Amino acid sequence: MACLHDHNCEDHDCSSSWSLYKHIDLSKVSALNEAVSGSVKSVFRAWEQRLDSSGEHLASNEGDPELLVYVPFTTDVKIKSISVVGGADGTSPSKMRVFINRDGIDFSDAQSMQPVQEWDLVENLHGVLEYQTRYSKFQSVASITLHFPESFGGDTTQIHYIGFKGEATQLKRDVVATIVYELTPNPSDHKTRAESGGGLSHVE
Amino acid sequence: MVLEATMICIDNSEWMRNGDYSPSRLQAQADAVNLICGAKTQSNPENTVGILTMAGKGVRVLATPTSDLGKILHCMHGLEIGGESNLAAGIQVAQLALKHRQNKNQQQRIIVFVGSPIKYDKKALETIGKKLKKNSVALDIVDFGEADDGKPEKLEALLAAVNNNDRSHIVHVPPGPNALSDVLISTPVFTGDGEGGSGFAAVAAAAAAAGGDFDFGVDPNLDPELALALRVSMEEERARQEAAAKRAAEEAARQEKGEAPQSSSQDAIVNASEKVADPMDEDDALLKQALAMSMDVAGSDSSHGDAEMSEANMEDQELALALQMSMQDSTNGSQSDIGRVLGDQSFMTSILSSLPGVDPNDPQVKDLLASLPDQSESQDKKNEEEPPKEDK
Numbered sequence: 403m404a405c406l407h408d409h410n411c412e413d414h415d416c417s418s419s420w421s422l423y424k425h426i427d428l429s430k431v432s433a434l435n436e437a438v439s440g441s442v443k444s445v446f447r448a449w450e451q452r453l454d455s456s457g458e459h460l461a462s463n464e465g466d467p468e469l470l471v472y473v474p475f476t477t478d479v480k481i482k483s484i485s486v487v488g489g490a491d492g493t494s495p496s497k498m499r500v501f502i503n504r505d506g507i508d509f510s511d512a513q514s515m516q517p518v519q520e521w522d523l524v525e526n527l528h529g530v531l532e533y534q535t536r537y538s539k540f541q542s543v544a545s546i547t548l549h550f551p552e553s554f555g556g557d558t559t560q561i562h563y564i565g566f567k568g569e570a571t572q573l574k575r576d577v578v579a580t581i582v583y584e585l586t587p588n589p590s591d592h593k594t595r596a597e598s599g600g601g602l603s604h605v606e
Numbered sequence: 607m608v609l610e611a612t613m614i615c616i617d618n619s620e621w622m623r624n625g626d627y628s629p630s631r632l633q634a635q636a637d638a639v640n641l642i643c644g645a646k647t648q649s650n651p652e653n654t655v656g657i658l659t660m661a662g663k664g665v666r667v668l669a670t671p672t673s674d675l676g677k678i679l680h681c682m683h684g685l686e687i688g689g690e691s692n693l694a695a696g697i698q699v700a701q702l703a704l705k706h707r708q709n710k711n712q713q714q715r716i717i718v719f720v721g722s723p724i725k726y727d728k729k730a731l732e733t734i735g736k737k738l739k740k741n742s743v744a745l746d747i748v749d750f751g752e753a754d755d756g757k758p759e760k761l762e763a764l765l766a767a768v769n770n771n772d773r774s775h776i777v778h779v780p781p782g783p784n785a786l787s788d789v790l791i792s793t794p795v796f797t798g799d800g801e802g803g804s805g806f807a808a809v810a811a812a813a814a815a816a817g818g819d820f821d822f823g824v825d826p827n828l829d830p831e832l833a834l835a836l837r838v839s840m841e842e843e844r845a846r847q848e849a850a851a852k853r854a855a856e857e858a859a860r861q862e863k864g865e866a867p868q869s870s871s872q873d874a875i876v877n878a879s880e881k882v883a884d885p886m887d888e889d890d891a892l893l894k895q896a897l898a899m900s901m902d903v904a905g906s907d908s909s910h911g912d913a914e915m916s917e918a919n920m921e922d923q924e925l926a927l928a929l930q931m932s933m934q935d936s937t938n939g940s941q942s943d944i945g946r947v948l949g950d951q952s953f954m955t956s957i958l959s960s961l962p963g964v965d966p967n968d969p970q971v972k973d974l975l976a977s978l979p980d981q982s983e984s985q986d987k988k989n990e991e992e993p994p995k996e997d998k
Binding site for chain 1: 607651652673705710736739740741742770771
């Protein structure tokens with residue numbers, strides 16, 4: 403597929419440099435103010451499919467163009483640039499603010515906190531634009547939160563694709579996650595071989 | 607088994623003194639809250655629940671989201687009634703409390719009890735609802751208590767603004783004989799977002815609904831001893847009534863005038879024992895006793911006893927039956943009703959065999975049964991004391 407970059411793409415394969423989507427922990431991706439719960443997962447695809455708008459896309463609730471997208475990675479990554487493909491008719495986001503390695507951010511936090519970096523976006527319907535990051539700040543990213551406060555005048559904000567360019571370091575960030583202990587035994591979590599093979603005891 | 611942090615907003619305004627939900631609106635809420643906390647923590651042990659009150663001097667958080675049920679139950683004591691409920695502030699404080707929950711993986715939910723009139727208009731409530739929806743907070747509304755104009759519509763508008771994916775619900779509970787918590791048990795407030803219900807809720811609902819299926823409102827599986835005791839006492843009562851009726855018929859046939867007061871007193875006794883089932887007979891019984899007293903020229907002790915008995919019956923039927931027994935012992939020369947019932951060996955055998963721990967083939971029991979029919983009166987009384995003790 404022809405690449406619209408202004409360089410000669412035969413030297414390298416564009417799609418491989420946008421392959422950070424493979425390192426996204428899709429099950430833990432979440433968004434606030436999305437119209438359809440879970441639709442945020444559909445915007446992380448391969449570079450070649452970035453204009454494939456026939457599938458699902460991420461849309462905010464009617465009358466409220468604000469969106470907050472939380473993206474955790476499976477390994478620490480370094481992000482060089484970000485590409486966002488919005489919707490038509492003014493539903494593209496006009497601003498983007500990102501926060502690194504913080505989870506549980508909601509709208510009031512996002513509005514009051516200083517972002518690591520913010521950009522003014524333009525309508526990027528063909529996905530040719532990328533927004534470069536201050537690379538020194540994006541060296542070991544375990545999770546990134548993108549906040550889109552406004553759109554280009556549309557009632558909602560639509561996002562069809564979000565791409566990250568960079569490299570994966572294959573290192574797992576040392577985070578003491580919330581450790582949850584089992585207070586009461588939950589038999590469904592402890593399926594023994596006996597149960598599947600028809601053991602003597604029967605646990606409901 | 608959704609992992610959830612819940613904040614429960616309680617209405618402790620002046621409107622909660624009302625007793626249209628027994629025992630009072632506030633107490634009904636407290637019972638419901640206790641049940642909800644139990645259900646949430648049972649469906650997933652890592653769920654947390656917090657409590658706040660919306661009235662009083664202002665919105666006050668009694669407990670931040672915690673999985674410690676004891677702490678929550680402790681907070682429910684000493685709730686004071688007063689002031690006006692501030693719904694908007696309550697929901698906002700609840701949202702703030704949820705935002706600062708320890709485990710960010712938990713879904714956020716607010717359960718709000720709305721029992722007093724709402725002073726906010728629909729628009730303000732819709733804005734609140736939209737803000738909750740934006741932050742992915744689910745809201746359960748329990749509409750009870752005051753039903754002024756516009757309250758259900760306002761709450762429905764709030765629900766529509768919040769509702770995302772049917773995670774939010776509203777329940778309207780009208781005042782009535784059912785307790786608030788019983789009504790709530792079968793609603794999605796307890797059973798969760800339609801996942802099929804937690805075990806707690808399912809069992810509680812089944813118990814509440816199926817109580818009427820069993821003869822005595824008690825599930826023999828849950829409480830076999832109570833069910834057995836109830837069944838035995840019903841059978842005894844029935845047999846006693848039959849024996850009394852039989853005896854009354856016999857005496858009426860045998861003795862005419864002289865025994866008329868006796869038989870009417872027997873009627874009174876039969877009626878008195880039937881009072882357990884039919885309160886309407888009380889008037890008839892009293893009338894008959896009055897007739898008995900006026901007809902009874904001899905002034906035997908039995909009529910006085912009847913009068914005493916009738917008073918006792920109005921107050922305590924069990925006491926009355928005991929009085930009957932003692933009255934019959936003292937006045938009647940022949941075997942009393944109890945003696946007859948107990949003298950019926952086959953009946954006694956069946957009663958004793960249905961009792962746990964008593965084996966009818968036991969030699970001692972057999973001796974006792976054999977001794978029952980051929981006894982003198984004094985032995986009668988002695989044996990009557992023993993079997994009643996056994997039966998009880």
